[in-house]
Amino acid sequence: MGSILETLGIEPRFILVSLVGFLILLFVLSKFAFGPLVRTLQARQDKIRGDLDEAQARRDEMVALQRDYETRLAKIEDEARDKIQAAVKEAQSARDQILHKAHADAQTIVLRANEEIASERAKSLTEARNQIVDLATLMARQSTRENISAAGQVGLIDDAITKIGAQTSMGSTR
Template sequence: MLGITTLAALPLGNMLFIIIAFLLLMLILKKVAYGPLTKVLDERADKISSDIDGAEVARQEAEKLASQRQAELAETRQNATKVVNDAKASAQKQSDLIVSAANDRAASVSQQAQTDAQKLKEDAISGAKNDVAALSVAIASKLMQKELSLNDQQALIDAYISDLETK
């Protein structure tokens, strides 16, 4: 209460001066301090908002890049699997061709060997027939020339066989 009575006791001129000085001080503070302070606070709020928006954009971009990387990785794995499977199929096909060629070659060699063996057999039989025929003719001609005893026949056969062995 003391302050109220003191205020009323002030002369009107002083009171008017104090009110004008107070209003003038408020006006100066508004221009000098409050305006720049609100400007700084607004700028700071804008910067924080911009940083938050930038962080959100960066997060979305990072998620997008991570998603793309995952897709590319999956595609690369799929391509690698395809290449491996193609290589296996190609190797199996090549292996089958080599085995088939080897089997064909073996069959051809076997057939040729059988043909050669048959020809040799036929040649041997033909040669034996010719030898037997020649032997028969030789024996018959010798028999015609003379009548042979058993010892003479044996000697003639042995001589002919030794003659064949030397040929």
Template sequence: MDLLTPELGLFFWTLVAFLILFFILRKFAWGPILSSLGEREKGIADSIATAEKVRAEMSQLKADNEKLMAKAIEERTAMLKEAKEIKDRIIAEAHEQAKASADKIKTEAQQQITQMKNAAMTEVKNEIGNLAVEVAGRILRKQLSTAEGQDEYVKMLAEDIKLN
């Protein structure tokens, strides 16, 4: 049991050594340890504050980014709408121009057809007149080739003159 119960001298010297070590550590070790712990605590607090600040800035940037995206989408929509209106207007103008050109071409074609028809009718009338004169001339020559035919023709002319 000697090992379990320390003697008074051992106890005293252990206590003296402990107190000396305690005062030495307090003077030389605990100050720097406590100051480094304080610095570390301060660094951690600064890092937390910086992280909070960065998180707040990121939130602000995210909100700004969302606003910019919404604005960009709105501008894109407006541009697409304007482009569609311009396209529709150009198509409508082209359609109107094509219709006007088609109407002009149709009118000119109808005028040409009418002119050609009138020219053809005049030509046909002239041809019919020429044929009628030629046929009448041949008939008259045949009928007037005899004396008897000439007498009948003279009588007919005389009757026509009396009627008029």
């Protein structure tokens, strides 16, 4: 082994001194350099873990918040749908009431009109009867005053009808 060391240009007496120096250097570095370096790396690793944990917590919080908003939105949509359905039902009810009232009013108007028609008809019949009675009375008076021929009676009737028609047109314009 000595020949190999000599060929490489290494002296065996310096190997032990170099080894002791290296061990001392390693000890000093571990005390003063590696310790703070390891602590710095550990602190950095802890900070990164803390940041990741915080980011995960925020993400979880955002997911929970999103679910909460989605739930609220669904609830609002349900309430809006319910309100729209209630408004539609109310509008249909109001429409039905209006139609029912309009139908009832129309029936009332028709009944009143029928009553007025019946009243006017009865009134017209009464007036016609009165006019016929007046005509018959007038004809009877004139026929008793004068003995009239058949042609004279027809003329007398036409004259009476004209008088009654004039009275009727005056009465209807009132």
